[in-house]
Amino acid sequence: MHDTITTRGLAVLGCGKMGSAMLAGWLQRGLAPSSVWVTDPHPSDWLLSIDGLNLNVGFPESPAVVLVAVKPQMMADALPGLTALGGRDTVFLSVAAGVPIARYADMLGENTPIIRSMPNTPAAVGKGITALVGNDRVNEEAMRMAEDLLSAVGQTVRLEHESQMDAVTGVSGSGPAYVFHMIEALAAAGAAEGLPTDLAMQLAKATVAGAGALAEAATETPAQLRVNVTSPNGTTAAGLEVLMDEAAGLPPLIRATVKAAADRSRELGQ
Ligand SMILES: NC(=O)C1=CN([C@@H]2O[C@H](COP(=O)(O)OP(=O)(O)OC[C@H]3O[C@@H](n4cnc5c(N)ncnc54)[C@H](OP(=O)(O)O)[C@@H]3O)[C@@H](O)[C@H]2O)C=CC1
Numbered sequence: 001m002h003d004t005i006t007t008r009g010l011a012v013l014g015c016g017k018m019g020s021a022m023l024a025g026w027l028q029r030g031l032a033p034s035s036v037w038v039t040d041p042h043p044s045d046w047l048l049s050i051d052g053l054n055l056n057v058g059f060p061e062s063p064a065v066v067l068v069a070v071k072p073q074m075m076a077d078a079l080p081g082l083t084a085l086g087g088r089d090t091v092f093l094s095v096a097a098g099v100p101i102a103r104y105a106d107m108l109g110e111n112t113p114i115i116r117s118m119p120n121t122p123a124a125v126g127k128g129i130t131a132l133v134g135n136d137r138v139n140e141e142a143m144r145m146a147e148d149l150l151s152a153v154g155q156t157v158r159l160e161h162e163s164q165m166d167a168v169t170g171v172s173g174s175g176p177a178y179v180f181h182m183i184e185a186l187a188a189a190g191a192a193e194g195l196p197t198d199l200a201m202q203l204a205k206a207t208v209a210g211a212g213a214l215a216e217a218a219t220e221t222p223a224q225l226r227v228n229v230t231s232p233n234g235t236t237a238a239g240l241e242v243l244m245d246e247a248a249g250l251p252p253l254i255r256a257t258v259k260a261a262a263d264r265s266r267e268l269g270q
């Protein structure tokens with residue numbers, strides 16, 4: 001973990017599902033709870049159980065980073081309390097879907113270093129991916145500090161343009177939910193074919209986890225890995241004929257799914 005974060009502290013505004021997923025990852029990677037200040041109106045039992053965490057006692061005078069992890073709709077209520085930290089070298093790191101950097105700058109002052117990012121909940125097990133983009137007040141050192149922090153809970157990618165963030169949100173921010181639903185659907189289909197529910201769920205989870213791990217580790221493309229499973233005239237070919245149907249299969253469905261999520265991100269930014 002970056003030294004500046006340990007010495008100056010990490011402030012977390014809003015610690016629900018996403019904030020907790022990231023915090024869980026950081027604590028697992030050795031960040032001391034005493035370096036973290038969390039403000040949340042209804043802390044979970046998990047937060048309350050963390051020894052040494054600075055919970056609902058305000059923020060330090062000059063934290064290295066303020067992680068903003070409240071819902072976009074709560075931003076106008078939550079942020080004004082932090083204006084005293086704006087315009088200095090404290091980096092505001094937002095994970096909120098849709099909320100543009102300009103909106104933070106309006107509330108915190110134009111001189112505030114602001115990074116807009118989009119993580120995902122696999123951060124809780126160190127397998128997240130976070131895309132990030134900063135305003136011109138974020139110097140290379142500040143960007144590296146944020147990347148250092150975020151890379152403790154998974155991969156990081158820098159975006160060239162803030163406008164790419166809506167599509168990123170539709171793919172990797174919301175993406176884990178699509179994959180969890182795939183697990184649910186695969187398990188339900190297995191049960192419909194006669195398997196006990198628990199066994200079907202075990203098979204579905206292990207298959208998605210194993211395929212994901214293989215896709216990441218292999219030198220072959222996902223398309224080639226798919227071909228490797230597909231014996232001529234075999235069972236996979238029969239299944240894929242349904243799944244890959246160009247009119248009613250997965251490609252148009254996923255295209256519409258990602259578009260709906262990205263459109264919602266754009267809407268939240270209005
Ligand atoms: N969940 C996900 O997978 C991802 C979420 N995000 C983004 O993360 C942000 C949080 O989402 P998520 O964690 O799912 O939502 P949650 O509702 O789980 O978390 C938000 C937390 O903020 C708290 N809160 C509300 N008002 C304030 C306030 N004024 N000051 C401090 N804390 C406050 C809420 O408390 P209470 O519940 O009591 O109101 C809640 O605990 C959103 O902006 C979302 O776009 C980004 C990527 C992925």
Ligand SMILES: O=C(O)[C@@H]1CCC=N1
Binds near residue numbers: 097169173174
């Ligand atoms: O559903 C949402 O709005 C948030 C952003 C990405 C994932 N969850």
